[in-house]
Amino acid sequence: MNRIFFRFFVLVMLSITAATFVIYFAFSRLFGDPLEDIARRQAAAQIFLLEQYIDKAPADQWLTRLNNVRVVSDVRYDLVSLAEASSSMGGSRRSALERGEIVLDPAGRTLFRRVDLLGERYIGSQEEVLRARNLPVDIGQALKREALRYIIVAIALLVPIALWSRSHWQGLQALSRVADEFGSGKLGARARMKPSAAVYPLAERIDHMADRIEVLLEAQKSLLHSVSHELRTPIARLEFALELLDARTRDPELSRRIGAMEGDLRELDSLVNELLDMSKLDSARTLQAAPAPVAQMLHDCTGMLPPASHRLHCLLAEDLGQLEMDRRLLSRAVCNLLRNAQKYAASCVELRARRSATALEIMVDDDGPGIPADERERVFEPFYRLDRSRDRSTGGFGLGLSIARKAIALHGGTVSAHASPLGGARMVITLPLKR
Structure with a gap:
């Protein structure tokens, strides 16, 4: 019985785990990588500085503002070639970088973006990429938050499932004990569950079945015992009558037939004894061991x-x-x-x-x-x-x-x-x- 519910809980946990991965991949496919979205929110200040302060500067002041940000920020800004930056990222990110979009590497806590696409900042700026490292991005903390959300959802599902399963488990355990007792010869064993019990309909049918089996077995034992006892009296009478008849007759053929009938009576008496033994064994509950x-x-x-x-x-x-x-x-x-x-x-x-x-x-x-x-x-x-x-x-x-x-x-x-x-x-x- 424990094995059934253990497998059930394992199945529920595996289903929740599988659902977590399905949700993650579905959101990644439809709306982008959730981890990158989290990293983008955590690096929002640096992105704001880049887009609203550095990029808003006139062309001849772009490098000056970048250097000002370098002085006051803990983030390390540097310029690298487009080829070097592209070689460190995958195909989708490389395409986004070439289009001039901001590309985040949450694991490396790094941000990439081309200086510009047309070389308007300075000579050769279209071939360079602004790289910001040591961003205030903490994916571990974000993952812990997401994991906590899923754990809370899992607990919210498992608690009612556990309560529901516990009532069924207790009911099935009670039915199992009744079945063991009934099978061991305790024909009076019954479940006797309350109507509010989870497995009451099954317990009620098992009790009705046990009642019918007990009645049938008791009737069979009673019939066997009664018939066996009742047969002993006519058998004894027949034996006595045949002995008297054998003693009075002098016909050899008749004596032979009487002997054969006495053998049949002895066989019938032996059968009655064995039937009584069967009846005693069926009704035995304990041994004198x-x-x-x-x-x-x-x-x-x-x-x-x-x-x-x-x-x-x-x-x-x-x-x-x-x-x-x-x-x-x-x-x-x-x-x-x-x-x-x-x-x-x-x-x-x-x-x-x-x-x-x-x-x-x-x-x-x-x-x-x-x-x-x-x-x-x-x-x-x-x-x-x-x-x-x-x-x-x-x-x-x-x-x-x-x-x-x-x-x-x-x-x-x-x-x-x-x-x-x-x-x-x-x-x-x-x-x-x-x-």
Whole structure:
């Protein structure tokens, strides 16, 4: 947010600077150099003496009056050739000098003017130029005055712009905080701005949007939780009825079918449990975190896995240390990733962990078929499964990875899917050491 307003102020300052140069060049083009005009006003007394006292003298007294002015003036007057004077100035000034006009050099504090055009003052006067040096011209002071004018104009523009921007900046900062809180799970976060606020229309729409999202999410959680709880009772009844039926029947074919139905019920019960876990994670706001040794937690996770024919290699660094964690939730997340790897691995699963200066990284690799690059983000969506996993051999409901991501997100970490060096999939958990 600060970057937006910083760029805005830089743009305003650059615009004012550009406008200053445009004004200067425009005035120079239309009305002449402003600095020369300032210098001409500052040298007005010397120009007056030249035009009204020296030039008004009769031809035989012109040099006498010039010498009188030399005696009483601090300005140094001397005569130089027209060629010498012309060589020291540019084309436009040279033309003005040749026409007999007064030419000023503000930087050199010097004035030039031909004695006359026809040689009437004295013999050869048409080829000489009167040069007045050390004029009382102070361009630096004039420039300071002009700069002060532009600074006052710039301040007069920037002060109302700053006040206007400040109100917008504060409003946008408040909206940014609300967005961060809402995104972190605080669904009750609202802007609640006054109607007089600069960004009130935007804040009002964001609050309405947040209200609708909160209502929808709460309804979804309530429905999921209620349905999951309500399903448990008929599932328990069906299990009890099937056990009674299985105990009374002696038909092998019927017993086989009852066993299949019991398997389906167990699968349905597992789905209900995972839905309840999802609901709890969605409603969780804080963790029951405490320091715990990472290596021990990971070894405990490997001990909770069901028996499998795959080899499981634990390649843990020695300096894993401790981490502030909710051990139950984090163990559940790692176990879900390990079970997922067991389902798809051909012969080998690897569990790795390493610690850096800022984060703990846990990796689960398998040598299975892997996950296509365009599916690696979608596998963490609830109920999403790859087409090749929709069979009895792998099972699952597509909730394990979603639960793992939610549990890790509560720890301030991330989980992502990549290609594994073993040829299958690699799941990477990244947990910050300080949340």
